[in-house]
Amino acid sequence: MDLSNRTVLVVGGTSGIGRELARRFAAAGSTVAIGGRNPQALTELAEEGFGTISIDVTSSASVASARDAALARYPELDTVVTMSGVMLLEDLRDPAHFEAAATTVDTNLLGTIRVVDAFxxxxxxxxxxxxxxVTSGIAFLPFPPMPSYAASKAGVHAYSEALRAQLDGTGVGVVELVPPAVATASQEKVNPHALPLDDFATEVMDLLSQDPTPREILVKGVLGHRWAEREGTYDDLVAQRSQALAMLPGRQG
Known part of the structure; x- marks a missing residue:
């Protein structure tokens, strides 16, 4: 993928990985717009020189409005990045977790589908x-305290595979970005071993710039997740990750 002359919309790019990748696309020479829900973040990004668009991926009306605004301002739009996502803890012993599950699936999976359908x-x-x-290493190696997050990202992976097959021959490609734990503000609280954001973004842009572009963008830090079943490490790694269930309220002590 030539990163120097694209017109890119990063949906969910107001923070974390999305924000950094937007900056990297811009630094490479692309025109970049960022969509998100946080008005303050959008204002700050506009001051950096980005185009900004208000969008809530859980609302079909908001997504349609954002699409119309984006295409009016950027008729040459050729790259749509779907970054929006939430990570919520859930205790499956407590039926009250369902609200978190519904929010997670609506944002991560259905939000991706809404954006893809719109463009x-x-x-x-x-x-x-x-x-x-954008999926996650957790799509391939579940993190038990976040079951719906894992399920939603596994769903995005399967959907991306089907989307790629259905768009074959149209000239429209589908690239799946599979991050490991990356040291954004939210991850730093729960994972001190998360990959530094700058290192992650550099590796991602290097992979995206390959010709042909890989179908899956797999930085070195996520390979153990992606291929755990193939390598025979899956069961042991899930057992290790299950120790984190102690972080759930009511599971301590």
Whole structure:
């Protein structure tokens, strides 16, 4: 993928990985707009020179409005990155977890589908373009305290595979970004071993710039997650990660 002359919309790019990747695309020479829900963050990003668009991926009306605004301002839009996501702890022994599960699936999986659906006709009409979906190492190696997060990201992986197959021949590609734990503000609280954001973004951009672009963007730090079943380490790693269930309220002591 040539990163120097693209027109990119990063949905969910107001913080963390999305914000850093938006900056990297811009530094490479692409025109970049960022969509998100946080008005203060959008204002700060506008001051940096980014185009900004308000979007709530849990609302079909908001996604449609954001699409119309994006295409009016950026008719040459050729790359849509779907970054929006939430990570919530859930204790499956307590039925009250369902609200967190519903929020997670609505944002992570259905939010991705809403965004993809909104921009698919435009990219097909162009005859060229790229969707970048975002899953997680947790899609392939579950983290038991976040069951719906794992399920939603596994769902995005499967959906991305099907989307790629259905768009074959249209000129529209699908690239799946699979992050490990990355040291964003939210991750630093729970995982002191998370990969530094700067290192992660550098490796991602190097992989994206390859020709042909890999179908899955797998930094070195996520390979143990992605291929755990194949390598025979899956059961042991899930057991190790299950020790983190002690972090759930009511599981301590």
């Amino acid at each position: 698919t006709p435009h990219l097909i009409r162009r005859g060229a373009g790229t969707f970048v979906t």
